[in-house]
Amino acid sequence: METVEIVDLTPDRLEEALAVFKVSDWDEDSLFYVKAEMQAFLNGDINGYIRAHFIVAIVDNQIIGVAAWAPSMCSFWLYELSWATVLPKWRHRGINSLMLTERLRRIRDHHGSEAFSVMVCTWDNPMYFKIGFVPMEPRERKSPDKKGKCLLVAQFGPAT
Ligand SMILES: CC(C)(COP(=O)(O)OP(=O)(O)OC[C@H]1O[C@@H](n2cnc3c(N)ncnc32)[C@H](O)[C@@H]1OP(=O)(O)O)[C@@H](O)C(=O)NCCC(=O)NCCS
Numbered sequence: 001m002e003t004v005e006i007v008d009l010t011p012d013r014l015e016e017a018l019a020v021f022k023v024s025d026w027d028e029d030s031l032f033y034v035k036a037e038m039q040a041f042l043n044g045d046i047n048g049y050i051r052a053h054f055i056v057a058i059v060d061n062q063i064i065g066v067a068a069w070a071p072s073m074c075s076f077w078l079y080e081l082s083w084a085t086v087l088p089k090w091r092h093r094g095i096n097s098l099m100l101t102e103r104l105r106r107i108r109d110h111h112g113s114e115a116f117s118v119m120v121c122t123w124d125n126p127m128y129f130k131i132g133f134v135p136m137e138p139r140e141r142k143s144p145d146k147k148g149k150c151l152l153v154a155q156f157g158p159a160t
Contacts (some may be wrong), residue, residue, distance in 0.1 A: 006102045009054035064090040067099040103151040113159040
């Protein structure tokens with residue numbers, strides 16, 4: 001497989017990153033929010049404060065995937081994963097898996113050695129279960145607006 005590089009989103013690549021979502025048919029609301037979050041990441045107006053951190057997967061100088069991680073507003077030991085998207089022709093080749101590993105590494109760097117938890121809203125799948133994510137929907141609320149997704153949470157212990 002080609003060499004995949006994972007780096008922070010930079011301002012010169014904003015439109016290219018947004019195009020990955022458009023090609024993937026994300027709805028208008030999602031496009032509005034992801035653009036706003038990307039702009040806040042790139043130009044945040046409160047010095048030192050970043051909420052969603054965006055990474056991009058690059059092959060041959062082209063963005064093939066985008067994803068984000070963010071500290072939750074619920075608690076400083078809780079983090080959110082969001083906005084994972086891979087160009088259709090690059091899917092099923094482990095790109096999101098790479099971006100997941102990189103986001104968890106960055107959360108650990110950001111958080112330090114203490115324990116933390118991570119949540120993600122997505123479809124049940126082994127990629128998350130293998131590394132300790134479990135479903136958190138005690139009353140099994142599968143509604144059409146959730147498109148079959150559920151909340152998954154994983155706990156990561158103190159760094160050894
Ligand atoms: C979901 C998506 C990001 C997966 O990217 P990918 O690079 O193909 O994923 P990987 O090859 O690393 O994944 C390994 C496996 O885990 C599954 N997987 C990966 N990320 C997933 C996610 N966020 N939710 C559910 N399943 C996922 C993949 O389907 C894959 O299994 P398969 O190859 O047997 O289908 C990609 O299909 C995509 O961009 N879809 C459209 C946007 C979207 O739905 N994003 C997720 C919103 S929660």
